[in-house]
Amino acid sequence: MSQIPNDGSAHTETNTTPPSSSAQPEDRSENTGLIFQPPFNEHHSLLNRLKDNDIDSDGDDEAGITCPICQGIMVDAFITRCGHSFCHSCLARHLDKQKWCPxxxxxxxxxxxxxxxNLNKVIEQRQAKSQTRHRNQRNRAKLTTVADYLDALPYNEDVLSILSNARAKRKKVMLHKGHIKSSxxxxxLTMVEDFAAQKATKWRQYQDLVxxxxxxxxxxxxxxxxxxxxNNFSIQRYDDCGDDNKSNDDRHDGDDDDDGPRSDSNNNDHGGWDDNSDSDGDSVQGHSNRAYFSKASGNHINRKIKKRKYIDDSQKSEISSTPTELELIxxxxxxxxxxxxxxxxxxxxxxxxxxxxxxxxxxSTLYQLTHYSHWTPLDTIHYTDFSMTSTIVSSIEFDRDEDYFAVGGVNxxxxxxxYNMLNDSLDERPFTVPLSYDDQENSDSQGSILPRNNNSAISETSTSVPLLxxxxxxxxxxxxxxxxxxWNPYIKSRMAxxxxxxVVNIWDTNTGQNVRAYREHQQRAWSVDTSASNPLIMASASDDSCVKIWSIQEKNSLLTLTxxxxxxxxxxxxxxxxxVAVGSADHQITCYDLRNTNNPIQTFSGHNKAVSYVKWNGDDEIISASTDNTxxxxxxxxxxxxxTYSGHRNEKNFVGLSLKDNWISCGSENNTVYTYHKNSSHPVAQYKFGSVDPITGQELPNEDALFVSSVCWKxxxxxxxxxxxxxxxxxxQLVE
Structure with missing residues (x-):
């Protein structure tokens, strides 16, 4: 993939100069009525009848939800202005030939x-209820047979004992998780208390000194x-007093060796602090707490772990020095x-x-941050032949139900x-992954992987058997x-x-046909996005300094943001x-309300280079990626x-960005995937790709020229x- 443009300069194959920065946004809000009109009036009586319909009546099970064209249950229901509903695919094929309601x-x-x-939601609910009802009927039919079978077994008591043990084990696992969270x-809180106590002591000493x-x-x-x-002695007396004051300061400095702030050499031994770390006051934010824990974590915390006494809740006594599984966790x-x-x-x-x-x-945040530590590879796919030179994967996207995923790139x-054809189980991997060098260095005698430093990453260097x-x-x-x-979030078979x-294209993934092509952009289009709340509209961004809003029902764009x-x-x-959030080469993120595009809602400034990605985390938070490595x-x-999240390397390429709940993942120009937690600025887990031998397809030691180009959470x-x-x-898979 080509490099990300910087500072507004166009880096395209056509080398066309972008529009002038003084150009004003085009106001076409009067042409956007179609996409912002309220939905058509629907047959509420029909919907209410469907909701209230007795699902147990097999004869009426599909009443009101069948498509008049295919006579099957509607899929991706669309409604016409005259109030009739059809499958989207059936209606689209009909309108290609006829321009009247069937x-x-x-x-x-x-x-x-x-x-x-609304109708689509009712159909999904009815189908879910129907499946549950039939499943319950099958279970009830099997229940008597299974009970009779168990009663007839000569080892019935053993089977019941196994089932009872399984239930007890599940309950124990849940209690174990709760114990870990509370511990x-x-x-x-003990660590914070120690930190606060030391800081309080330090500032009390400073206060006494002042x-x-x-x-x-x-x-x-x-x-x-x-x-x-x-007059004859005033200056001399003043100097003498100054010397006395200096001696007092010297005494204070001497007292500090015993009770006051420790020197840097003592900090390492006592989990202390940096005297210069609190220039901004007693705020818990900033350099002071980082300096504290960076020195304390290596010695103070490890010493506390070694000295920690594991107390039995019932007997309140010190147990054996051999650590238990819970204690190791x-x-x-x-x-x-x-x-x-x-x-x-x-x-x-x-x-x-x-x-x-x-x-x-x-x-919950503390549990999540400490629960996961690294990525484990489950399966591998090769997008192109090993011998091809243009192999960059530009985008990976799951469909609406995450049954399938699409891969697009420069070939x-x-x-x-x-997706169901991939191996997604840790217990059924078709290959074994050895520990990387860093993990071997950090593994204990029992084989468990200890925490790595921030620069280490799991890497796959060899496999025991050929990959599938x-x-x-x-x-x-x-x-x-x-x-x-x-992918379209409503019409499963549509993808842009x-x-x-x-060029912005719309594809029918069932047939592979191009449904519509939009050719208004003058230069390379970097992104396209379909609205999750209105599957009829899309937004595209281009090197021609324009964002265009499209309707999949119209041949031309509805709106242009310059x-x-x-x-x-x-x-x-x-x-x-x-x-709509827009990221551009002017280092800014701009948020627009498409009902009034003359005045952006808000503009965020803080990146030092081009903004390559923007992702919404809810409707009030935005995560942005930039080529300034953050x-x-x-x-x-x-x-x-x-x-600000930092640790990965990104200075010129599109490396991907994907969000899932509180987790943020991106690629890096050192061929590594980095994963952050929303509430921590430092990476939680990393995975380093290897390079591929063009003859054998085996992964080789890493090459500096490779980079991770796309990521997508499931x-x-x-x-x-x-x-x-x-x-x-x-x-x-993110694992412990």
Whole structure:
């Protein structure tokens, strides 16, 4: 993939100069009525009848939800202006040949239909209830058979004992998790208490020193005033008093060796502090707490772990020196707090200062941060042949139900894969992954991996057996190199793409056909996004300094937003079709309300280079990526950045950005995937790709020229798809 444009300069194959920065945004709000009109009036009586219909009546099970064209249950229901609903695919095929309603024969156009969200939701609910009812019936039918079978077994008591043990084990696992969470919280609060006590002692000593100095100065002033009458001796007496004060300071410095602030050499031995670390006052934020824990974590915390007495709750006695499994888990979790201690402490006090906020939110964050430590590869896909030179994967996207995922890149193909054909289980991997060199250095005698430093990463260097070869379900040939993909959140078979020639295409993934092509962009289009709350509209961003809003029912764009520099990305808010965030080469993120584009809602400034990605985390928070080697978090309504994430390397390429709940993942130009927690500025886990031998396909030691180019979380699990510039796609799982 080409490099990200910087400072508004166009880096495209056509080398066309972008529009002038003085150009004003084009106001076409009067033409956007179609996409902002309220939904068509629906047959509420029909919906109510469907909701109230007795599901147990098999004869009426499909009443009102069948498509008049295919006579099957509606899929992706669309409603016409005349009030009739059909499957989207059936209606689209009909309108390609006829321009009237199949039911009432009234005039009908593509632009007079829209998704029937309510009916589609009712259909999904009814199908779920029907499946549950049939499953319960089958279970009840099997129950008698199974019970009779168990009673007939000669070892019936053994079977019942096994089942009872399984239930008891599950209950024990849940109690174990709760114990870990409470123990971690107690450990963290003890660490914060120690930190606060040391800081309080330090500032009390500083306060005493200041008070003594003020008293000394007051005495000095009194002595000077009394000696003004003795002009011949006043200067000499003043100097003598100054020498006395100096001796007092010397005594104070000597006292500090015993009771006051420690020197740097003593800090390492006593888990102390840096005297120069609190120039900003007694705030828990900033350099002071980082300096404290960076020195304390290596010695103070390890010493506390060694000296810690494990107390039995019932007997309150010291148990055997041999650590139990729980104690080993807690010791490992406690060590993982170290790199994130400063962020955790800030988050803890921020949460506790909120009215009515308990420890539940913080405890959950603490558990998540310490629970996961690295990525484990589950499966591998090769996007292209090993011998090809153009192999960069530009985009990976899951479809609406996450049954399939699409891969697009610079080889001018979109490949569709069935996720269920991949191995996504740790227990069924077709290969074994050895420990990397860093892990071997950090592994203990029992084989458990100890926490790594921030620069280490798991890497796959060899496999015990050949990897499975995965073939795509279908391949969609494209005219140009693909830069971005976006599945339609409502119509399962629709997907949009943008390419290096500025064309935005809509594809039917069932047939592989191009449904519509938009060619208004003058230069390379970097991104395309379909609104999650209105599947009829899309936004695309281009090197021609424009963001265009499209309707899949119209042939031309509905709206154009002109920016000051090359535009790298545009993203709709997840629950608001009117909000769009735009990242561009002018180092800024701009938020627009499409109902009034003359005045942006807010502009965020803080990045030092081009903004390559923007992602919404809810409707009020934005995560941005830039080629200044950072990610940043922004809140709507606040001008300043709320958190900066650093550790990965990104100076010129698109490396991907993906969000899942509180987790943020991105690629890096050192061929590594980095994962951050939303409430910590430092990486939680990393995974380093290897390079691929063009002859054997085996992974080799890493090359500096490779970089991770795309990442995509799977929403319903702790799994992620990542791809690099050599066309290697990895299915990774975040593990403990």
């Amino acid at each position: 039911v009432c024969r009234g005039a009908l156009q593509d632009t007079t239909t829209c998704p029937n969200f 971690l919280l107690s450990m963290f 008070i003594r100095d003020k008293m000394s100065i007051q005495q000095l002033d009194g002595q000077a005033q009394n000696s003004m009458e003795e 807690l010791a490992t979790r406690q060590r993982r707090i170290g790199p994130h201690f400063s962020d955790l402490m800030d988050f803890y006090f921020m949460e506790r200062q909120k009215l009515g906020t308990g420890l539940a939110s913080f405890s 001018r193909e979109i490949k569709l894969y069935d 070869v995965h073939c795509p379900l279908s391949i969609i040939p494209c005219e140009h190199k693909i830069s971005c993909l976006s 793409s943008s390419d290096y020639e500025g 920016q000051r520099g090359n535009v790298c990305c545009a993203k709709f808010a997840p629950n608001n079709q009117h909000l 990610l940043k978090s922004w809140k709507i309504g606040r001008n300043e950045c709320t958190r 929403r319903d699990s702790m799994k992620l798809l990542g791809a690099n510039s050599k066309g290697v796609i990895k299915l990774l």
